[in-house]
Amino acid sequence: MSRYSEMFTGLEQRGEGAFVPFVMVGDPSAELSEVVIEALIAGGADALELGVPFSDPVADGPTIQRSHIRALSSGADFHACMQVVARIRQRHPRLPIGMLIYGNVPFALGLERFYAECAAAGIDSVLLPDVPVRESAPFSAAARAAGVDAVYxxxxxxSPxxxxxxxxASRGYVYAVSRVGVTGTEHASSTVGLAESVARLRADAAAxxxxxxxxxRPEQVAEAIAAGADGAISGSATVQIVEAHAPALMGDRxxxxxxxxxxxxLRDFVATMKAATRR
Known part of the structure; x- marks a missing residue:
């Protein structure tokens, strides 16, 4: 049983949905992002979605764009991020860890090498936000060969x-986008049509x-669960907390x-959002 399967099975037995926070590895530094991630876990995160900084994050709104910039300014690159993830994995062997990485990174490294390095770090899934499912075949094949779930x-x-x-194409989980546009809390999520989409996805035996x-907000998590989703992912709200404290954390001391x-x-935010997943 995969870590995702184990997690979702346990949550179903307890009558809970999943709450998965997102943060950028390397924001505000590699060392401090590790502290951030541990705080999310301590707050009760069921799994993690972690970002790797990229210069042109076209799917992200201003808040997460700034986290890319802070992480790149701190010197974080793909390999430094993998080292952080590997240490998190060593301390949390059963926690599902997903990565959100823009497609140019696997293109630059080569698909086989990219997914092999992800697997070696203990990553369970990779979501490529700028790779549409119609272009997914070579990514899925390389991910499958490395034992990594491809998420779309x-x-x-x-359309149906x-x-x-x-x-x-998706393994581990399917990322259902709640509204048109980029990431961000400036525009609220919407569950309009979600129940129909979930039913269609499940008819095809999706993850x-x-x-x-x-x-x-907690009520948005509860609405997602009520509409049939298995859980919710929160990114910009989590990153905003990091951003608010970042100025005092930069520098050598x-x-x-x-x-x-x-x-x-971070612990309080995750605990509040997680509580909203309980049916």
């Missing part, structure tokens, strides 16, 4: 043909469905009080 996006109001293709984009405040805020 089910766009809002997608596209939903069928996403259901067929569990997670709702993302614009999830920032991060402010200890600011770091403790950041950890506390």
């Amino acid at each position: 996006i089910a766009p809002p109001s997608a 043909h596209t939903l069928d293709a996403v259901a067929k 569990p469905v997670m709702l993302g984009f614009g999830i920032s 991060p402010d200890r009080a600011a770091l403790e405040a950041l950890e506390r805020a």
Whole structure:
């Protein structure tokens, strides 16, 4: 049984949905992002979605764009991020870890090498937000060969043909986008049409469905679960917490009080969002 299967089975038995926070590895530095990730886990995250910084994050809104910039400024690259993930994996052997990585990274490294390095770090899944499912075949083949789940996006109001293709290609989970546009809390998520999309995906024996984009409040998590999703992913709201504390954490001597405040805020946020998944 995979880590995702084990997680979703356990959650179903407990009558819970999954809550999965997103943060950028390397934001505000590689070392501090590791502290951030541990705070998310301590707060009760069921799994993680972690970003790798990229210069042109076309699927992201301003908040997560700035996290890419901070991480790149700190010197984080793909290999540094893999080292962080490997340490997290060593401490949390059963926790599902998904990565959101833009397609140019596997293109630059070569697909076989890219997915092999992901697997070696202990990554369970990779979502490529700028690779549509119609272009997914070579990525899926390389991921499958390395033992990594390929995750694809089910766009809002997608055609039945596209939903069928996403259901067929996705492993681990399906990322259902809650609304048109980029990531961010500026525009709220919407569950309009989600129940129909979930039913279509499940008819094709898809992996569990997670709702993302614009999830920032507990009531939005509860609405996603009520509409039939297996869980919710929150990115910009989590990154905003990191961003609010980042100025006091930059430099050679991060402010200890600011770091403790950041950890506390992340734990509290995750605990509140996780509580909303209980049916």
